[in-house]
Amino acid sequence: MSHDYKFEGWLGKDKESAKGNMVWGEFPHVKPFEETDVDIQITHCGICGSDVHTLSSGWGPTTYPCCVGHEIIGKAVRVGSKVEKGIKVDDRVGVGAQNSSCLKPDCAECSDKLENYCQHIVTTFGDKYPDGSITYGGYGDYHRCPSHFVFKIPGGIASEDAAPMLYGGVTLYSPLVVNGCGPGKKVGIVGVGGLGHFGVLFAKALGADKVVGISRSNAKRDDVLKLGADEYIATSDDKDWATHHARSLDLIISTVSSPGMPLMEYLQLLKVKGTFIQVGAPEDMLPQFSAFAFIAKGVKMGGSMIGSPAQIEAMLKLADERKIKPWINTYPMKDANQAIKDFNDGKPRFRITLVNEKHL
Structure with a gap:
């Protein structure tokens, strides 16, 4: 597949975006591709309260523009030569709330498989990598992530159900x-x-x-x-x-x-x-x-904060084996602003997944 696709999606420009006022646009500071990375063509992304807290700067000042969404499912379209877990082009994969940690042998958290508590954690949206590039989430077309935090999705779990499991x-x-x-x-x-x-x-x-x-x-x-x-x-x-x-x-x-x-x-x-x-x-x-x-x-x-990569893999295995079925409401990606409004009004029972229909 050609790698000339654009990283773009629904951007929050200010606090008002939390009310369903995001605008579609290109991501300005995407992480440069490395051989440990995977590019994902997004098909589904869950909506979470963390998205709204970030869009509204509720947990502290947000660096705008930001694209939220950390429950990402899609197809691997570019796979570096040093990726982990045997991920290949065309695999169905997902990313949760974490994009990176230091992964250094002398890091107590990373060496103990508690990467989610690493003091150098990089979250999936609205955060910075050490090189200054920005993380952009799943309310869009493509997502780039280091493979350590990318997961193969078991065949028995539907994509709209798997997305919200990842966070x-x-x-x-x-x-x-x-x-x-x-x-x-x-x-x-x-x-x-x-x-x-x-x-x-x-x-x-x-x-x-x-x-x-x-x-x-x-x-x-x-x-x-x-x-x-x-x-x-x-x-x-x-x-x-x-x-x-x-x-x-x-x-x-x-x-x-x-x-x-x-x-x-x-x-x-x-x-x-x-x-x-x-x-x-x-x-x-x-x-x-x-x-x-x-x-x-x-x-x-x-x-407790999110979960480690090992816990995510164990959770997906259990969900597949026990046929766990969350209650999901789906919205087209193009209707993300309406989905945010309905989320704020407490309408979903119990989770919303955006569906990027052009990538199905």
Whole structure:
């Protein structure tokens, strides 16, 4: 295939782009191709809350113009001579939220297969490589990425389903696995939306004895039970929910990114020696809580960020073997602005995947 294709896509020019005001354009500072790289002709890209936080400069100043999207699926169209994993031209591949890390032997994180925690991480969009070139995400036609962070997609997973697994899926899969989700465990998922619904799916697939969906209202109860949850707690509608379900869960994964979340009540749900893991990233501070909420029961609190390449590969293998099916709404790539508006309005159940129809 000729390599004269253009790297272009939906660009955010300012904070207003987060409201569905992106414009199509060429990427100005694409990374120069190296022999360890793969160029991907994008067919699908998931939409994530991180995209909106970046477009709006919610987590800090964004370098505009930026093209967001870090749940990328497509066809390998250019493959360097030193790529990893046996990737070949025409393979169906994907990229998640990470494009690079230092990969040096003396890096404690990279050498321990925790590349997602490397202090030299380069994220998939709105970030800089050491040479000053910029990362541009998947709301576009092509993406360039070092092969260490490119993954072959198992044949049994549809592209529209695989895309959101590469960030949304692994963001829940990783803390579930690391914190012992499996037979004998009772797990709660706080915030059953685009991220949280993956928590229900993967906790069940990993064999948890009980999975409890936790959300503010009863609006999602039926859908969450259809996903496979054994119970559902509506924190605004169920009377005395924290007392009624006290000391019932071994592990809670929180996807909620609200500084007003009832954190003290969530901690009340944990058993002695239980674990609370935060993956949702608020633009503001987490709510205050008393130290006795975790001291009195020996509770552990922690966080988790995306997942390592090894965890992504293990997640894809499990999803293929167990036929895990996320709930996906698809939009044409040309309608990305409308998709962002609908995402902001909370319309999807539970995830949106953009489809680049000209590349199908």
